[in-house]
Amino acid sequence: MILRLIFGFSFAVALLNPSLSAAQELSISLGDEGSISARTVQLFALVTVLSLVPGLAIMVTCFPFLVTVLSILRQAIGLQQSPPNMLIVSLALFLTYFIMEPVFTTAWVDGVGPLTRNEIDVERAFSLALEPFRSFMAGRLDPDTFYAMAELRPDIEAVDPTPDAPLSVLVPSFMLSEISRAFQIGFLIYLPFLIIDLVVAAILMSMGMMMVPPAVVALPFKLAFFVVADGWALIAGSLVRSYF
Template sequence: MGRLRVIIALLLALAVFAGAPAAAQEIAPQPDALGAAAEAAVADGGLTRRIVQMFLLVTVLSLAPGIAMMVTCLPFMLIVLSILRQGVGLQQAPPNMLIVSVALFLTYFVMEPVFKDAWAAGVSPLLNGEITEQAAFTEMMQPFRIFMEARVDPGAVDILEDARPLETAPDPDGMTPLSLLVPAFVLSEIQRAFEIGFIVLLPFLVIDLLVASILMAMGMMMVPPAVVSLPFKVAFFVLTNGWVAVSGALVRGYS
């Protein structure tokens, strides 16, 4: 009985070892198939290049809000519209989401030509495999450079350049480096937004002063002037079509 078990075990072992090469031969891919797959991968542009492009795309999308704040007119629009709402005296009307939405669409209206030029110069050739990522970034930033240099305050550039003279040397092509141009542009936009905000607040300040003077003359010193002047400011703003007038003036400032 013991010998029979040994013989059966040997026969099973031989069957396994005899079938292993055949199975391996069937599973193992042919060299021609591997070569064809490699050629197909190379012809398709390479897997590594696609992964790098996808990584860059995800990075840009995650940084899109910050980029929009730094190289577009979005900060200018947001600040002016927020000051305008404060001047009217309405704290939550329109709400913050609506203010941001209006500022975004006004920014897109102003920046649409720049976006188109950046896409045609850098993004489209990169997707077609005509230029490298570094060249695409340079070409894509060129329209934004032109836009920012047309709006930047030379005084802000000089102050920042004096702060770090060694690390903000001009580029070989003579243009201002981005590390200097971008912060100078943002500071210039904030300064210009507060200047426009001061002009926007003046009519509402006149209404507040008139209402306060009338209340003092009537002896109603306990009545808050802001409560009485609010309907007059809203009526004045509605009659002058204030939102459309201010938005049109902001857009025309970039033409």
């Protein structure tokens, strides 16, 4: 199942599958005009697709939203390096896989699977594999952000925020909408921890302890509050439910 999370890798490998017989002929006869250059282009295409897989996983999934919220949560608690960045990114990746699994499955079944079985060509497979991601992005983006991005492209006619919109407008609109929504949720997450900071600062000021940093005293209380409230489960559950 994890292979579906990086289905782009298998998709790229599948690009070369229909040409295996041509490769065998090439090994027998190198005099075929254009065959060597065709294989070179395919090799460069494979390397390019593999290098773009991590970026594609970030651009067309919920990963930007999740990792932004988790990073804001760490800042709100007052911890600089705990949890470490690797742990936050790993948690965001697995939550992304949990949320996006139906989309990955649909893309694999409709696009990559038939391509590996030589039932459809590459262009048709790419279009079918991209349709679930188009629907996912169109259902999450902010219409105002979409129209604002579309206005920046005078060469594009009037389009609506639908799955059929051009990817050059759909993808950045989706990413900006996800980041904006993440900051909105981050503001709500910050509020209870800000109240704890204000209360601790007011108590220290009333006691005349002006030289004691309020952040140092408030940190244990914020950690205790977060643990008692089972904060990680609440945050993760709320983030996942926002997509269903």
